[in-house]
Amino acid sequence: MTDIERLVRQEWAAVDGDRRITVVDPADGRELFAAPxxxxxxxxxxxxxxxxxAATWARTPAAERAAAVHRAADAVAARADDLARLTTLEMGKPLGDARGGVDAGVGTLRQYAELGPVHRGRSLNGGIAATDLMVYEPRGVVAAITPWNDPVAVSCGLIGAALVTGNTVVYKPSERTPATGWLLARILSEHLPEGVLNLLLGAGETGSLLVGQPVDVVAHVGSTATGRAIARAAAGRPTKVLLENGGNDPLIVDADVDPEWAATQAALGSFANAGQICVAVERIYVHEAIAEPFLEALVAKAQALRTGPGLAPETQLGPLVDRRMRDHVHAHVEQALAGGAKLLVGGEVPPGPGSFYPATVLSGCNDDMAVMREETFGPVAPVAVVDTFDEALERACGGEYGLAATVLTRDLAHATRAWRELPAxxxxxxxVFGGAPGGAAHPRRASGQGYGYGPELLDEMTQTKVVHLGTPPR
Structure with a gap:
């Protein structure tokens, strides 16, 4: 655990210099290691x-690149328990959820290994004496900067898509989950040629240095502040930038749904992974016709969650990643209460070690509150009661983010109108969660730009060349 190393040119070695970042177990505050x-x-x-x-890897046949990624996926699957345990130790999520994230990463690697060889261009209808083609080529060097809340799944997606399309990768995992990133890179690199995958360690300064290098793609999943800094740093340079910056995702609860079921959906969306999910429910608009039973059921579900260390089998709500995140979440709750919101459950920092925060439900919230306007990223369900579906939709469409949104309704007209109008x-x-595998969408507004998932990510990792093959006169 203490021998975390960087990888450059297929050589694992200690990081130069004495700078370290202390990583603590969010469940009890004990120091795990000092990451270089x-x-x-x-x-x-x-x-x-x-x-x-880059040139050699780009010339490697697509089937060979895919086979390497398939072997890497099998190796990740073989070490799934180790990766899941490291994730839980570093960021606190329940072990079963962490294992689910590793399994998702394995599935993504295998998906891209299958898609890579068939990701090809097309022929065009030109003159009879010529052939015209559109072909995809790798962009070159991809800087993959990944988050801590689902470190294996996100990293496998960005790295896998880059590799199968013939790019090489410089990978910088979050400073909050460096050991998970290190172990993942160690597993993947054993099945790749020299220099194809390289690992850097550190926080924002390291990421800034990497973005400032002559890389061809920067693919980032993380905070809005970091995403904006990356966009500024890459401005004016021929660097492709893919950003998922998080969101402030609304949940609309219509008048015609069962309030108990709606509360189950709201609790899942707000409290899973202690609210530390990019597409977590961040604000709730419930119709006044069912608001009272909905709130009663939501409070009961929050109270029923079993809180504890992520490694404990019975835990449903683990700690937040660290106390800095807890301070941020609690500040949003306190500001909402000062602004007139009512605390129905939770909302108090518990005594003792670790960075735990209870499942919290607030009512009487308005859209001027930070808890409704910004990304809280904690187990908080802020609720506003609305008079009509029209009001709920109008308010859900507001704000500066546009990552995702959820609507609970039995009314097909409401559902259709919502998916057409919501800027997400x-x-x-x-x-609140789910969907077919392979789905990909463009985040809107402050939530980012470019495809970050699905087959379309292969398009982002490549550039198109038009080729005209004419014939000389006889």
Whole structure:
């Protein structure tokens, strides 16, 4: 656990310098290890190694690249328990959820390994004496900067899509889950040629140094602030930027649904992974016709959650990733209460070690409150009661984010109107989570830009060339 190393040009070595970031167990506050921080020279070396390997990897037949990713996926599956345990130790999510994230990462790697060889261009109808083609080519070096809340699944998606399309990768996992990122890179690299995958370690400074290098793609999933900083740094340069910056996802509860069922959906969307999900429910608009039984049921579900360390089998609500995140969440709750919201359950920082925060339900919230306007990223369900579906939809359409939204309704006209009008990349009707595999959407507004998932991510990782093959005169 203490020998976390960086990977450059297929060589694992200790990070240069003495800088370290202390990682603690969010369940009890004990120090797990001191993670190293890559020096500026190592950032340059990693990008240079990826650039040196890019031409050879791009020329490698697509089927061979896919086979390598398939082998890597099998290796990740074989170490799934180890990766899940590290994830839980570092960021606190219940072990079963962490294992689900690893399994999702394995599935994504296998999906891209299958899609890579068939990701091809098309022929065009030109003159009879010529052939015209549109072909996809890798962009070159991809900087993959990934988050802590689902570290394996997200990393596998970005890395897998980059590799099967012939790109090389410089990978920087979050400083909050460095051991998980290190182990994942170690497993993947064993099945890849030298320089194709390189690992850097550190926080925002390391990420800034990486973005400042001559990379061809920056693919980032994380906070809005970091995403905006990346966009500014890449402005004016020929760098493709893919961003998922998080959101402030609304949930609309219509008058005609069962309030108990709606509360189950709301609790899942608000409290899963302690609310630390990019597409978590962040604000709820419930019709006044069912508001009272809905709130009663939501409070009961919050109270019923079993809180504890993520490694405990009975735990349903683990700690937040660290106390800095807990301070942020509690500040949103306190500001809402000061602004007139009513606390129905939770809302108090518990005594003792760790960074636990209770499942919290607030009523009487308005859209000027930070808890309704910004990304809280904690187990908080802020509720506003509305008089009509029209009011709910209008308020759900507000704000600066546009990642996802959910509508619970039995009215087909309401559902259709909602998915057409909501300015979000993903709209879910009657399920807060779920959907067919391979779905991909463009986040809107401050939530980012570009495809981050699905087959369309392969398009983002490549660039198109038009080829005209004419014939000389006889």
């Amino acid at each position: 921080v890559s020096a500026p020279t190592e950032v340059e070396a990693a990008v240079h190694a990826a650039r040196s390997a 990349g993903t709209v879910k009707i009657n399920n």
